[in-house]
Amino acid sequence: MSAAARVQRSFRRGFATYDDSALVQKLIARGLIRRLQRHAVGARLAHVFEAGYGTGQLTRLLLQRLPIEALHLNDLAAEPLAFAPEADYRPGDIEFLSLPEDLDLAISASMIQWIADPQTLIRRLCDAVRPGGWLALSGFGPDHFPELQALGSQAAAPSLLSADAMAGLLPTGWTLQEKGSRARSLCFASPCEALRHLRDTGVNGRASRPWTRRDLDAFCHDYDAQFGKAGRVPLTYQPVWLIAQKA
Ligand SMILES: C[S@@+](CC[C@H](N)C(=O)[O-])C[C@H]1O[C@@H](n2cnc3c(N)ncnc32)[C@H](O)[C@@H]1O
Numbered sequence: 001m002s003a004a005a006r007v008q009r010s011f012r013r014g015f016a017t018y019d020d021s022a023l024v025q026k027l028i029a030r031g032l033i034r035r036l037q038r039h040a041v042g043a044r045l046a047h048v049f050e051a052g053y054g055t056g057q058l059t060r061l062l063l064q065r066l067p068i069e070a071l072h073l074n075d076l077a078a079e080p081l082a083f084a085p086e087a088d089y090r091p092g093d094i095e096f097l098s099l100p101e102d103l104d105l106a107i108s109a110s111m112i113q114w115i116a117d118p119q120t121l122i123r124r125l126c127d128a129v130r131p132g133g134w135l136a137l138s139g140f141g142p143d144h145f146p147e148l149q150a151l152g153s154q155a156a157a158p159s160l161l162s163a164d165a166m167a168g169l170l171p172t173g174w175t176l177q178e179k180g181s182r183a184r185s186l187c188f189a190s191p192c193e194a195l196r197h198l199r200d201t202g203v204n205g206r207a208s209r210p211w212t213r214r215d216l217d218a219f220c221h222d223y224d225a226q227f228g229k230a231g232r233v234p235l236t237y238q239p240v241w242l243i244a245q246k247a
Helices: 003-021 023-039 057-065 118-128 146-150 163-168 191-200 213-227
Strands: 047-051 070-074 103-108 129-140 174-181 184-188 233-237 239-246
Touching (some): 023 057, 023 103, 023 129, 023 174, 023 184, 023 239, 047 057, 047 118, 057 070, 118 129, 146 213, 184 191, 191 233
Parallel strands (some): 047 103
Antiparallel strands (some): 184 233
């Protein structure tokens, strides 16, 4: 099975539990739209494309807060959203999708880390935006899930970019309005709970083989030994974001 097919399967399995578990992604979506609105005061944001809408955490905010006239939605694995029946759905792998043109805004939260060639995707999104329009992007940085990295996990998303690196991929003619990064740790009662959280948010799709009981026991033992404190273990997200405007 290809890496993209594993990511697709993993997110499909996680969608039923995603909204209850994806607390950090919820904060990220809120932060992204808040920052966009802070910079794009008075801007026309009516023609919008969102990549990787998932269960629609960001989509719902877009519909609530922006004067949307046309909304194009893409995802590799998600079904159409009940609360957005009018949207133009463009399912499939964003890397092979033809994008709408003349957008006021291209936006994506917590998706770009899954893209093998983020430079090409950012250029294509930027090309799809009209002059004066906006790009709002969030992903995860190189220090994402440091606990899993320290334990030798090979399942990380392929494109963990720092905010600087992401901003460095903007084409000429774009003005960076804001970039940033902020670590957020969740705490779990055990390493198994942390693993369940990963499964429930669909983000363990890069694991290339199923674990044996022995793999699992060894992983949980090492996780607890290295990071356990007062009966809890942390799992640390590193969200990164940028807001930019086309000249
Ligand atoms: C962590 S979820 C984020 C969902 C939503 N944006 C949010 O903020 O909650 C990542 C989403 O990206 C989608 N995705 C991953 N790779 C993709 C690709 N190559 N093309 C389109 N969507 C993709 C997944 O199916 C999943 O729904």
